[in-house]
Amino acid sequence: MTDPTGREFESNPTVCPFCGVGCQIEYAERGGATGVEGAVNARGEICPKGAAAFDVVDHEDRLTEPLVRHGGRFVTAPWAEALDRVVDGIGGVVDRHGPDAVQFFASSNCTNEENYVLQKLARVLGTNNVDNCARLCHSSTVAAMSERFGAGAMTNTLDDLRETDCLFVNGANPAEQHPVAFRSYLLPAIRDGATLVHVDPRANDTTEAADVHLPLRPGTDIEVANAIAAVLVEEGLVDEAFLAERTTGFDRLRDRLAAVDVAANAEAAGVDPEAIREAARAYGEADRAAIVTGMGTSQHRCGTDNVHALLNLALLTGNVGRPGTGVNPLRGQNNVQGASDVGGLPSVLPGYEPVTDAAARERVADEWGVEPPSEPGLTEVEATHRFGDEVRAAVVFGENPAVTEPNATAVASAFEDLDFCVVIDLFETATATHADVVLPGSAWAEKAGTVTNTDRRVMRMRPNADLPGNARRDLDILTDLSRRLTDRPEAFDYDGPEAVFDELTRVASIYEGMSYEGIGDGSQRWPFSASDGTGTDVLHAETFATGERTAPLAVVDPVPPADELDAGELTLTTGRVLQHFNSGALSRRSDRLMAMRGEDTLQINPTDAVERGIDDGDRVTVSNERGSVEATAAVTPAVREGVAFCTFHYADPLANALTGDALDPEAKIPEFKHSGVAVEPTADDDPAGAD
Template sequence: MTDDPDREFDAQPTVCPFCGVGCSIEYAGNGTTGGTDGPVNERGEICPKGAAAFDVVAHEERLTEPLVREHGHTVTAPWDVAMDRAVEGLRSVVAEHGPDAVQFFASSNCTNEENYVFQKLARVLGTNNVDNCARLCHASTVAAMGERLGAGAMTNTLDDLATTDCLLVTGANPAEQHPVAFRSYLLPAVQDGATLVHVDPRANDTTDAADIHLPVRPGYDIQLLNAMTAVLLKEGLVDESFVAERTTGREALADHLADLDVAATAREAGVDPDDLRAAARAYGEADAAAAVTGMGMSQHRSGTDNVHALLNLALLTGNVGRPGTGVNPLRGQNNVQGAGDVGALPGVLPGYEPVTDPEARERVAAEWSVEPPAEPGLTEVAATHRFGEDVHAAVVFGENPAVTEPNATDVAAAFERLDCCVVIDLFETRTAELADVVLPGSSWAEKAGTVTNTDRRVLRMRPNADRPGDARRDLDVLTELGRRLTDRPGAFRYDGPEAVFDELTRVSPLYAGMSYEGIGDGAQRWPFPADAESGTDVLHAEAFATGDRTAPLTPVDPVPPADELGPDELVLTTGRVLQQFNSGALTRRSPRLMAMRDEDTLRIHPEDAAARGIEDGDPVVVSNDRGRVRVPAEVTAAVRKGTVFCTFHYAEPLVNALTGDALDPVAEIPEFKHSAVAVAPAPATEAAAEDAEAD
């Protein structure tokens, strides 16, 4: 952490700003310590990112004054000038094109209270065009689980996953991406005898602990899961009493899979048929089996259907509604769960009640004195496709869509077509570089509020530092925008974040029984009804969250990936490593995390490398019609043949320049995990030029 003698720090328990596990941390001199007796990391365990979390707080590149665009360049400006420019620009767009011409990008790295006010601002202005980065990670999971079960979050808790007999980890690498959850909850279950089945195109740290590895071809999860389901049906590994009492559609599903050739379908999915059968038996024979799912499953054009196929496994075997079971998405950012909970999504109000529900709108209107619009808004990916046409302004709060959206080069160009773009952030990110007004906000360590972790626990955040320069609290920035931009200034007057949370509990049935006092130094878990003494740990025990006693079993057909492979092309899939996070806008500014850096590489199978004349360490060019990225090759059998892997942390441009923007038709999540690319040795002149520049 960069020393700053003018900054004051004060150790108070708060929540790590990175993944969705929700570890307690606090300031400790020139670093971080795990909070003692934290609700999640009870022994104070933290990962490398948590240990370096304060590095960004006093970083010398922090924005400390507002910026406004003048003659094509941003210059510093006083707050009143910057706020006037932002409000005038947005009002002008609304006056000319209507409120639906503005898109609001909420932040999964900011508090529940801030996101609640942000989505309220959009809706009081007159649009449901508000979304957050859950659209890019688990929107398809939420869609499928919401439709079938009535709730799109973890069905169980981290604590009870430690009691399972079988862990089916699909499209996730928790050993690197959720390390405290893995080492403190999942790994102890394995060490106590649980079978770990890992479904992933590449072997990684999670695979090291697995009993069975199914290296699925990217885009073929449905084939794999359907084949496992067929094994359950054919070998009598079905919980008949659960199916009879708690499900419908068993006969239709059985008919759909009756003629499925398990061996042929396994090979189509790229896995050994015997291994697939062993995985299905381990899951079906377990007294309690839990599925843990990640973005390898969700970030596909077939993402919603992938999760529907996974839900069939859980429902057929009765692995729902009991400890140690369920379907459990691991959320990527520290408040991606909460951002959705509080309504920062285009189709739902706080508590996941549809904007189309007149009773839900009336209840919100009773609190806000204005009724939200009745038509769902645009998702953030769909909105970027309409920049300059139907969408003419954007308010971007703590996100960096110019590099995190798929087909990122086109998205950056789309931002330039806007009439007005307002960004609230800590650094001059790529998105901020394209903005008309940039407002310097507060980091995670400079604010109070709550976040909701991956197993539905609402946790308190407390400030550990003051703000640099003239930066302001995010909540203050948002409430001022609300007062100045809408005709309901009184709706945005709050005496701090606790007042916002109190209003949230009156609007959202999921949070109705919660309070700051009740959360204290611990946590409260949703759903927490107003008349309950505590929240609910395991969902769907007696009835599903839909209100029904039964959930449907649903036949699922395979969906082909959007990118068709050319004769010499490979499938690019992406992910992250332990010491970095997402686009790296924060973690790449940490000296200690960059000191841990492994050189970013394109991991390629030895046979694919040999066929292209590529040796380990050679610079290669990865390209398609969307872009071009240059990285060194890492030749390894850990990645399956026909597939290459790269992180989205280091390369310039980031590898999202290559990812496609084809969308899942239900959730409108992009297909990040299957992009057709050509891979070739970098031209000698290019390699020599780069080497000379390095020297």
């Protein structure tokens, strides 16, 4: 098929580029996408984002030629000249300041093979400074679950969530953010009698299906979880046999929970203490109870502790290691899981082996011919704080940190302090405007490779379109740069993505035994058994991934948010809605999604609106010391008093201009979900009657 621009398209089953559910889609006539029966969307269902996925592929704003900066502005250049500029720029920084002066931004929007090559380039060059946007969404979840359970991924599968008797959804809105997963897996369980407990500061589409809603104040997840844990112990709803056989530290935790005042914790969180008890009973009395968690839990200065508090609930009740149970983070982008699996993180090698592990480094060196560095690198947030100082260059692959990082205005300014920056992307993004070289890469529909979805399924991407203009496939760009930048060009001599995947399966034990042929039109799930050709659906059944029979219970004390509210300020919290996605770089270029967008709204409680003289539909200014954003007020009781909500993809500038950059000490995740802001009617720049 040929589209109106003359580009060739063909229909091949591939994976939707948006959320981490992993729905299969393919090209349909007139530029749309249609669902294909796949491993996750068995009935071929897709959501509005998936239906609009091809809008960006042939968008008129696509980059089709390399851009290099001359005299302060971009001009097009041949590929040879652009690549030479990159080699001179990055190589010059390495020569002058060492490899740790370069930061590599991997991409959870791109394939496992591409991310594997990028992190390999960084490490062969001599640095562990490689990170991806999982840092900004679920790094605290990974930190807590890895420490206690030995693996930071979903403990269960989407399929077996249908078997649960209680869904405890904490800080997530899957009805809007993961709609196919909600409709195909969670909602059927609810219709079969499962109780839904929803912990979220505002009522949303997920809340409509809930039996219990706990509209907590942002930043009080630990108070709520500890109160629920106290009720579980107090009312004898714990699993004594599981505690004895599979946990340690119960006596210490029980003593601490005995001192928890449920009513006081409820008051601190702004919820009804009886609702906390109702939630605890629903969870504790269920034969099988599953926790589903999202960025409302993780994106806090105490995000790791928030997850530790949830892990306590699962361990206290024995809801680990069985179908329909566990702790299940929902990933926000189609390859957040995979980008981390393959080593796109500064402290671990592919397969989550620590860079500090000499034996792990030796195994990698046997494959690469070069031993990776032994010191953990910088996270992407830490790196942007050091631009112009320890960090002098950046390689940004398929990410847009100038708007997705917290305190985004300061981060955008920091890009100007770099000696050199190269961006590989589809569009001239806000980050690309700060680059010295911009290389036009390939969209999701123009490439082959694999991605790993939210429940650990590795699935194949297949091309549906040829490339526009002189754009190149991302894998070809990365391997070409790697051969030019390192003294081991032969280490990056691959005959396509399948050869990269084969190497990955030899380096990352969790993928060992997988193959393109084995994945086929379906999937293979890690950890994978090469001996019998099957993946593990439910983790931690007999032993935890730590190798131990037991996991520790943890005493978790509340941690106050970093932003202390001034008098009259509200707590700003952010999130997605159904028809938009993250920074909006892709969503804004979709005619279908833009038609659904509505206005740039700020949800505000009626009481707060009255106090500020704000009516529904008024333009309001939301501001703090970091910046200011304008939006249209949506006055609604759906958001609790004292809290305001907006998306992080509508306003201009985006809401991340307001978010703070205080970091969780363990996961180094920023506190996106609690920012003190003033909200007031926007001044009329041209009042009636003015001269």
